[in-house]
Amino acid sequence: MTKTNNTNNKDYTGNSERRVGMKRKIAAMISLFLILSAVGCSSGRGGGEEIIIMDGQFSEMKLIHQMVKMLVEQDTDARVLIKDEISPVNGFNELVRGNCDLMNSYDGTLLTTYLKMDTKDIPEGQTLYDFVNETAEKGKGVMLLDPLGTDNTYSIAVPEKIADQYDLEKISDLVPVADKLVFGAEHEFFSEEGSMKFNPFVKFYGLKFRESKPVDIGLKYSAVENGSIDVTEVYATDGLNKKAHLKVLEDDKNFFPEYNGALLVRKDLFERYKDKAPNLKETLNKLGGIFSNETMVDLTYAVDVEGKSIQEVAKQFLQEKGLLE
Numbered sequence: 001m002t003k004t005n006n007t008n009n010k011d012y013t014g015n016s017e018r019r020v021g022m023k024r025k026i027a028a029m030i031s032l033f034l035i036l037s038a039v040g041c042s043s044g045r046g047g048g049e050e051i052i053i054m055d056g057q058f059s060e061m062k063l064i065h066q067m068v069k070m071l072v073e074q075d076t077d078a079r080v081l082i083k084d085e086i087s088p089v090n091g092f093n094e095l096v097r098g099n100c101d102l103m104n105s106y107d108g109t110l111l112t113t114y115l116k117m118d119t120k121d122i123p124e125g126q127t128l129y130d131f132v133n134e135t136a137e138k139g140k141g142v143m144l145l146d147p148l149g150t151d152n153t154y155s156i157a158v159p160e161k162i163a164d165q166y167d168l169e170k171i172s173d174l175v176p177v178a179d180k181l182v183f184g185a186e187h188e189f190f191s192e193e194g195s196m197k198f199n200p201f202v203k204f205y206g207l208k209f210r211e212s213k214p215v216d217i218g219l220k221y222s223a224v225e226n227g228s229i230d231v232t233e234v235y236a237t238d239g240l241n242k243k244a245h246l247k248v249l250e251d252d253k254n255f256f257p258e259y260n261g262a263l264l265v266r267k268d269l270f271e272r273y274k275d276k277a278p279n280l281k282e283t284l285n286k287l288g289g290i291f292s293n294e295t296m297v298d299l300t301y302a303v304d305v306e307g308k309s310i311q312e313v314a315k316q317f318l319q320e321k322g323l324l325e
Contacts, residue, residue, distance in 0.1 A: 049079060050078075050079045050080060050081040051072065051078055051079070051080045051081070051101045051102065051269075051273070052081055052083065052099070052100040052101050053065050053068065053069070053080060053081070053082045053083065053100060053101065053102055053103060054083050054084070054085070054086050054090075054091045054094050054095075054099075054100045054103060055082050055083060055084060055085040055086070056085055056086075056088060056091065056103070056104060057085050057086075057087060057088070057217070058235070058238075058300075059239070059299075059300040059303040059304050059310070060104070060150075060152065060235070060237055060238075060261075060296060060299075060300055061088075061103070061104045062085075062303075062310045063299055063300070063303070063310055063313060063314050063317075064104040064148070064261070064263070064287070065082055065103075065104060066082070066310050066311055066314035066315075067287060067314045067317070067318055068080060068102070068263070068284065068287070069082060070314060070315060070318060070324055071283050071284070071286055071287070071318065071323060071324070072277070072280065072283055072284070074324060074325065075279065075283045076273075076276065076277035076279060076280055076283055077276045077277060078273055078276050078277040078280065083100070087188070088103075088105070088109065088113070089113065089114070089193055091103050092105070092113075092114045092264075095142055095264065095266060096140050096141065096142060098266065101265065101266055101269050102263055102264065102265040102266070102269065102284075103263070103264050104261065104262075104263060104264070105144070105261075105262065105263070105264035106152055106259035106260060106261055106262070107128050107129045107132050107133070107144060107147075107258065107259065107260045107262060108128065108153065108196070108256075108257040108258055108259035108260070109259060110132045110136055110144070110264065111128060111131070111132045111257065112195045112196045112257065113193050113196075114136070114140075115132060115135060115136065115139070115140075116195075117132075117135075117195075118195050119257050128257060128258055128260075129144065129147065129258075129260055129262075132144070136264075137267055141266060141267055141268070142264055142265065142266055142267060143264070143265060143267045144262040144263070144264055144265075145262055145263040145264075145265060145281070145284055145285055145288065146262065146285045146287075146288025146289065147260045147261065147262050147288060147289065148260075148261040148262055148263075148287055148288060148289070148290070148291045149261070149288075149289045149290060149291040149292055149295075150236075150237055150260070150261040150291045150292065150293055150295075150296050151236060151258050151259060151260055151261075151293060152235050152236050152237045152259045152261055152293070152296070153235075153236050153251075153256050153257070153258060153259040154189075154196060154233055154234075154235065154236075154256045154259070155233070155234050155235070155236050155248045155249070155251070155256070156171050156174075156201075156231065156232075156233060156234075156248070156249050156251070157231075157232055157233075157234045157241060157246040157247060157248045157249065158181075158230060158231050158232075158246065158247055158249065159224060159225075159230070159244070159245060159246060159247070160245045160246070160247050162181070162230050162231075163247040163249075168247070168249060169249065169250060170249055170250035170251075170252040171205055171249045171250065171251055171252060171253070171255075172205065172252050172253065173249070174205070174207055174231065174249070175205065175206055175207060178207045178208055178209045178210070178231075179208055179209070179210050180210060181209055181210055181230040181231050182209065182210055182211045182212070182213070182228070182229050182230050182231070183198075183207075183209040183211070183212040183213075183229065183230070183231045183232065184212070184213050184214070184215050184220065184223055184224075184228065184229030184231075184232055185198065185214065185215070185220065185232050185233040186214065186215065186216070186217040186220055186233075187214040187215075187216075187217070188217075189214075189233045190212075190214045196255075196256055196257065198212065198233075201255060204253070204255050205253065205255065209231065213229070215228075215229070220232060221240045221243070221244045224244050224246065225244055232246075234246065234248065236248070236259075236293055237293050237296035237297055237300060238297070238300055238304075239297050239298065239299070239300035239301025239302070239303070239304050239305055240300070240301075240304050240305065241297070242297060242301055242305075243301070243304075243305045261291070261296075262288075263284055263287065265284070286323055290321055290323075299313055299317060
C-alpha cells in the first residue's frame with residue numbers, strides 16, 4: 001500500500017510540473033505573438049518605416065504606384081513598400097481598414113463602387129470630384145488628392161470591322177443589331193459592386209445581346225481579336241485598345257460618369273508623416289495634372305504591348321517631366 005501511495009504521489013508531482021511548464025510555454029508564445037503584432041502594426045501605420053501601397057491589377061495603377069514610390073523616396077525621408085496586387089475593391093477595403101496608406105483611384109469608382117451611390121446623388125452645382133471627396137473623408141476617412149488629368153471612364157468598344165459592318169458610331173447604334181452580337185468583358189464588369197456595371201448598362205440603353213459572357217481579364221483582348229466577342233467594355237486609357245484596333249463608341253446618353261484619376265489616401269497620412277516627410281502632400285501632388293488620356297494610352301501601350309517594365313516606363317516619364325533626377 002505504501003508503495004502504491006508513493007507512486008501516485010510521484011505521478012501527481014510530475015503532472016503538476018508538466019502543467020506548469022506548459023503554462024510557461026503558452027505564456028511565452030502569447031508574449032511573442034503580441035510583440036510581433038506590435039512590430040507589424042508599426043511597419044504599416046502610425047508613421048512607421050514605410051508607406052504601404054497595395055498594388056493594382058492594371059498597368060495604369062501599377063505605373064502610378066511606381067511613380068509615387070520614386071518621387072516619395074527622392075523628395076522625402078519616407079520609404080514606400082508596394083505589396084502584391086489585389087482587386088480595386090479589396091484595395092479600397094484595406095485602405096479604409098488602415099492596412100495600407102494610399103492607392104490610385106478614380107472619383108467615379110469612389111462614387112459608384114466604393115460609396116455605392118450614383119450621379120443622381122450629387123447635389124446640383126457640385127462636381128462629382130468635390131462631392132465624393134467630401135463624402136469619403138467624412139464617412140470612410142479617406143480623401144482624393146489633386147486630379148491626375150486622366151478621365152479613365154468605362155467605354156464600350158467594338159472591332160473596327162464590326163463598326164464598319166453595322167455603321168456603329170455611338171452606343172445607341174447597337175440597339176437594332178445587338179441580338180446579332182456577343183458581349184464580353186472581365187468578371188468585375190458583371191458584378192453587382194456598383195451601378196456602372198453590365199445589368200444597369202444594358203437596361204439603360206435597352207440592349208439585348210445574343211450572348212453575354214465574362215472572360216478572364218488577361219484574355220479579354222485576345223477574345224476580341226479572335227472574334228469570340230464582338231462588343232466589350234474597355235477603359236479609355238488602355239493602350240491595348242490601340243493594339244486590338246478597337247473603335248470606342250460615343251456614350252450618347254451619358255450613362256457612364258467621369259472617372260477622373262487621383263491618388264486616394266488616408267486622411268491621417270500627412271499627420272503621421274509630418275516629421276519624416278513634412279512635404280509629402282506636395283510631393284504626391286506633383287503627379288496632379290501631368291497626364292492626359294493620350295499620354296496614359298501611350299504609357300500603358302509601352303507596358304502591355306511593347307513589353308517594357310513598369311519601372312522603366314515610370315522612370316522615363318518622370319524624367320521627361322523634369323520630376324526625377
